[in-house]
Amino acid sequence: MKIKFILNENEVSIDVDPMKRLLDILREDFGLTGTKEGCGEGECGACTVLLDGKPVTSCLVNAVHIDGKEVMTSEGIAQEPLGKLLIDCFDETNAVQCGFCFPGFLVTSYHYLITDGEKNPDKIKKALSGNICRCTGYQKIFESVMLACERKPLISTDQVN
Amino acid sequence: MKSIRKIDAIPKLNGSWKFLDDYSYEEMIHGQLLYSTCHHGTIKKIHFPDGYNLSEFTVVSAANIPGENIVPEPVCDQPYMADKEVFHFGQVIMGIAHPNRKLLREFIRKIKIEYEELPAIIDIKECLENEDNVFGKELIIDHRTGRKPDPNWIHHHKIYYTPHQEQAYLEPQGMIAVWQPKEKIMFVRATCQCPFFVKEGVETIMGSAIKEAVIETSEGIGGAFGGKEDFPSLLAGITSLLSYKSGKPVKIVLEREDDIQITTKRHPARIEIETWTDPETRKIMKIYIDYRLDAGAYQTLSPVVLARGVLHAISGYSIPDAYIRGRLFRSNTPSNGAFRGFGAPQAFAAMEAHVESIAADMNINPYKFRRKNIFRIGNEFPTTQPILENNLSDCLERVIEKSNYLQKLEEFKEWNKTHKDKKGIGISIGYHGGGYTGNGEKVLNSEVKVVIEKDATVKIYVANTDMGQGAHTTLAQMFFEAIDHPREKCLVQLPNTSKTPNSGPTVASRTIYIIGNLLRRFALKIKDELGFENLDDYVSSNQNEFPREFRMKFVQDPSVVFDEENYVGVAYKDYSWAACVTEIYFHADTYQIELTKSWNVIDIGKVVNQKIAVGQAEGGILQGLAYGLCEFFYKAGYGRMHGFSDYALPTTMDLPEIDVEFIHTDSPIAKGLGEIPMDFPAPSVRNAFHNATGIFIDEYPLVPERIFKSLTADERR
Numbered sequence: 001m002k003i004k005f006i007l008n009e010n011e012v013s014i015d016v017d018p019m020k021r022l023l024d025i026l027r028e029d030f031g032l033t034g035t036k037e038g039c040g041e042g043e044c045g046a047c048t049v050l051l052d053g054k055p056v057t058s059c060l061v062n063a064v065h066i067d068g069k070e071v072m073t074s075e076g077i078a079q080e081p082l083g084k085l086l087i088d089c090f091d092e093t094n095a096v097q098c099g100f101c102f103p104g105f106l107v108t109s110y111h112y113l114i115t116d117g118e119k120n121p122d123k124i125k126k127a128l129s130g131n132i133c134r135c136t137g138y139q140k141i142f143e144s145v146m147l148a149c150e151r152k153p154l155i156s157t158d159q160v161n
Numbered sequence: 162m163k164s165i166r167k168i169d170a171i172p173k174l175n176g177s178w179k180f181l182d183d184y185s186y187e188e189m190i191h192g193q194l195l196y197s198t199c200h201h202g203t204i205k206k207i208h209f210p211d212g213y214n215l216s217e218f219t220v221v222s223a224a225n226i227p228g229e230n231i232v233p234e235p236v237c238d239q240p241y242m243a244d245k246e247v248f249h250f251g252q253v254i255m256g257i258a259h260p261n262r263k264l265l266r267e268f269i270r271k272i273k274i275e276y277e278e279l280p281a282i283i284d285i286k287e288c289l290e291n292e293d294n295v296f297g298k299e300l301i302i303d304h305r306t307g308r309k310p311d312p313n314w315i316h317h318h319k320i321y322y323t324p325h326q327e328q329a330y331l332e333p334q335g336m337i338a339v340w341q342p343k344e345k346i347m348f349v350r351a352t353c354q355c356p357f358f359v360k361e362g363v364e365t366i367m368g369s370a371i372k373e374a375v376i377e378t379s380e381g382i383g384g385a386f387g388g389k390e391d392f393p394s395l396l397a398g399i400t401s402l403l404s405y406k407s408g409k410p411v412k413i414v415l416e417r418e419d420d421i422q423i424t425t426k427r428h429p430a431r432i433e434i435e436t437w438t439d440p441e442t443r444k445i446m447k448i449y450i451d452y453r454l455d456a457g458a459y460q461t462l463s464p465v466v467l468a469r470g471v472l473h474a475i476s477g478y479s480i481p482d483a484y485i486r487g488r489l490f491r492s493n494t495p496s497n498g499a500f501r502g503f504g505a506p507q508a509f510a511a512m513e514a515h516v517e518s519i520a521a522d523m524n525i526n527p528y529k530f531r532r533k534n535i536f537r538i539g540n541e542f543p544t545t546q547p548i549l550e551n552n553l554s555d556c557l558e559r560v561i562e563k564s565n566y567l568q569k570l571e572e573f574k575e576w577n578k579t580h581k582d583k584k585g586i587g588i589s590i591g592y593h594g595g596g597y598t599g600n601g602e603k604v605l606n607s608e609v610k611v612v613i614e615k616d617a618t619v620k621i622y623v624a625n626t627d628m629g630q631g632a633h634t635t636l637a638q639m640f641f642e643a644i645d646h647p648r649e650k651c652l653v654q655l656p657n658t659s660k661t662p663n664s665g666p667t668v669a670s671r672t673i674y675i676i677g678n679l680l681r682r683f684a685l686k687i688k689d690e691l692g693f694e695n696l697d698d699y700v701s702s703n704q705n706e707f708p709r710e711f712r713m714k715f716v717q718d719p720s721v722v723f724d725e726e727n728y729v730g731v732a733y734k735d736y737s738w739a740a741c742v743t744e745i746y747f748h749a750d751t752y753q754i755e756l757t758k759s760w761n762v763i764d765i766g767k768v769v770n771q772k773i774a775v776g777q778a779e780g781g782i783l784q785g786l787a788y789g790l791c792e793f794f795y796k797a798g799y800g801r802m803h804g805f806s807d808y809a810l811p812t813t814m815d816l817p818e819i820d821v822e823f824i825h826t827d828s829p830i831a832k833g834l835g836e837i838p839m840d841f842p843a844p845s846v847r848n849a850f851h852n853a854t855g856i857f858i859d860e861y862p863l864v865p866e867r868i869f870k871s872l873t874a875d876e877r878r
Contacts, residue, residue: 027182027183032176033179033182033183034175034176034177035176036180036182036331036332036383037182037333038331038333038417038805039417039804039805040416040417041417041804041805041806043804044805046331073176074174074175074176075175075176078174078175078176086174087171087174087175090174091166091167091170091171091174092166093772094164094166094167094170094631094773094776095170095776096169096170096173096174097384097629097631097776097777098330098331098332098381098382098383098384098385098628098629099169099170099173099174099178099381099629100330100331100332100381100383100384100629101331102173102174103174103175103176106174125813125814125816126814128813129812129813129814130812131813132329132331132805132810132812133331133780134328134330134331134384134386134780134810135331135384135629135630135777136776136780137779137780137781137782137783137784137816137819138779138783138813138816139776139779139819140772140775140776140779141813142813
């Protein structure tokens with residue numbers, strides 16, 4: 001099946017098995033290995049990407065679901081001003097341990113930042129509850145996202161747009 | 162204490178840091194393991210499914226092994242692959258490879274194996290209750306005085322159970338083997354804790370078919386927690402054999418379900434404790450501990466876990482008369498192995514519950530009872546090792562003070578009188594001996610190497626891996642801080658067994674404690690030998706001396722003398738100490754325990770990097786709390802869990818506020834940190850639940866089902 005979609009702001013097309021998982025398409029066909037497979041059943045969130053602006057676990061999304069849609073991965077988000085802000089905050093708090101889950105956390109945190117962004121621990125906890133981290137105990141991840149919420153207004157709107 | 166940023170944080174965040182599955186080699190094919198679904202039996206026939214071109218597959222089994230079919234371990238009793246008889250569910254029978262990963266999975270799923278089934282022990286209690294299942298060497302710490310208990314001493318006798326725990330590293334086990342026939346070298350890319358264990362594993366299975374195995378880790382190791390200590394040896398062996406037979410690079414990455422079902426877990430334990438307490442002095446006078454571990458089908462490294470278990474079994478209490486026995490029990494389940502804590506969390510689970518029970522029974526405040534019995538200078542461990550510091554007691558005092566424990570105890574008591582839901586607060590303490598047990602570090606004889614380049618860059622070569630704990634940042638920091646060299650000029654190299662000396666495995670809270678402190682001394686020694694004030698200046702004015710290589714070996718302190726036959730002497734040179742207070746809110750309608758706050762005071766001596774240390778402590782504490790609260794791995798009638806859907810890992814929604822404070826940080830020595838955060842927190846949950854409801858539950862985890870049963874049983878009584 002031939003599909004077209006927008007990947008990290010670039011239009012791409014590919015001839016692919018309609019049931020191939022988005023996770024495998026990203027990793028195998030586009031070499032975007034930032035998206036990780038932690039469980040393959042939509043539980044751990046390591047493979048989270050944005051699909052039309054919403055966070056989804058790419059291990060549960062098939063090629064047929066992405067035709068004509070927009071996909072944003074951690075690599076794409078890392079280039080965005082708010083993505084850069086988040087990366088800097090995660091780095092500053094030394095939140096990253098093994099790092100396997102972090103591209104997923106980056107995507108989910110980025111989504112929270114663009115859709116809400118309030119510096120509110122309960123909201124942040126809820127927003128991140130679909131991502132599992134086994135190393136950090138989550139505390140430093142909250143601290144980082146709280147910090148990003150605080151600094152978000154310092155990123156100019158021009159840059160965000 | 163400088164919180165320098167981690168060297169690998171940015172590439173991990175933007176996705177450019179490579180984990181095992183992110184590596185690819187030309188013509189690489191994919192492998193998977195075919196394992197037993199029978200608990201015990203002889204293999205009668207293996208049926209491959211129709212409709213596949215078998216010539217496209219590479220298949221290896223025990224019959225193809227050119228070397229030995231025994232995985233190198235402290236006790237070498239586990240084969241890489243079963244020959245005729247399988248002894249547990251999940252025992253590997255074959256390695257199979259094919260260029261197409263998806264087709265390979267489909268093929269393996271359709272393979273049918275006929276067994277002649279034999280009797281099997283799969284239930285934890287069935288295994289641990291029956292002394293006929295004992296295997297391996299019994300360990301005994303005999304510190305008896307021969308004195309008979311006074312008639313007025315109060316006798317307590319209880320049995321405690323702890324379950325399996327899954328490491329749940331986010332990156333599954335994986336291995337890539339690349340056979341290089343010209344050089345007869347088997348190159349292996351590994352996600353592992355111990356590259357030299359993997360090397361031995363590959364060289365054992367391959368025998369004289371290869372000249373050497375060279376192991377290099379992946380850049381990223383996606384968590385390990387002990388789970389990547391010994392299983393990688395088996396996996397690397399089979400992956401190598403597949404590469405050897407196919408002539409192609411082979412990658413095996415385990416599916417999460419396979420990883421959960423067949424790899425090593427924390428040992429389930431049954432710990433029986435008898436104590437005699439003097440009601441006048443409120444001192445525990447005599448103790449007997451029977452510490453049992455379900456090792457699984459093979460001993461592998463369980464004897465070492467057992468050793469640490471018995472050495473921590475008494476918790477932090479000075480008891481004049483002690484007898485501790487530790488035994489391994491065999492079951493028809495996959496071998497259990499290393500998991501952060503390594504036998505100590507089970508020990509504290511039992512003893513920290515037991516002291517709580519004594520205190521409750523004698524109507525003594527649990528803190529005051531602990532304070533009465535806690536280790537102090539002048540006391541000794543049951544091995545006769547003297548206690549040289551009051552730091553455990555300092556941890557306890559500090560955590561009681563900062564959590565406002567005594568006042569909360571009263572407040573909650575009042576609050577609970579008028580509410581159906583209940584609030585509770587509980588204490589636990591713990592400690593962890595740093596490095597290998599007893600004479601282990603002497604035997605390891607760790608060596609490190611540095612190369613100073615012409616531009617004064619220092620390349621550090623150690624076999625210890627960075628699996629998220631930040632070791633490569635902290636190790637480099639210990640070196641460059643000692644000689645005041647710029648951070649960017651001091652880098653730990655990716656471990657590779659052909660370039661890196663054997664500085665031992667990344668286990669036993671030894672990386673910073675043994676290797677880090679060694680690197681610090683090494684830096685000072687080089688400075689002294691070369692006689693420089695500033696390394697940059699020295700190198701630029703003595704260019705002809707560089708690049709230059711330096712090596713140094715670890716020398717154990719002479720005070721560490723341990724009699725491994727009789728379990729007498731100094732088991733660990735330095736201990737990290739900790740105490741914890743946890744608050745819970747018990748939802749009476751749903752039988753759920755909600756963790757609200759956990760205070761933790763830990764003594765790890767000198768803190769090299771404050772943020773890294775706090776982060777590691779927080780992560781370990783949540784693992785520890787979850788061990789007591791929600792992580793349920795095996796259920797009679799259901800079997801093992803299958804993935805993250807049925808194995809309940811804590812998420813952000815389960816997280817209490819975690820407070821971590823390090824004390825005695827002015828110590829010159831950086832002690833072990835890796836494991837202690839996992840050791841001590843779990844009993845505080847159980848003790849807080851007792852404080853809230855008056856009910857003792859002597860088995861983890863405290864899931865609503867267990868609480869419901871326990872509460873209703875209590876009503877029936």
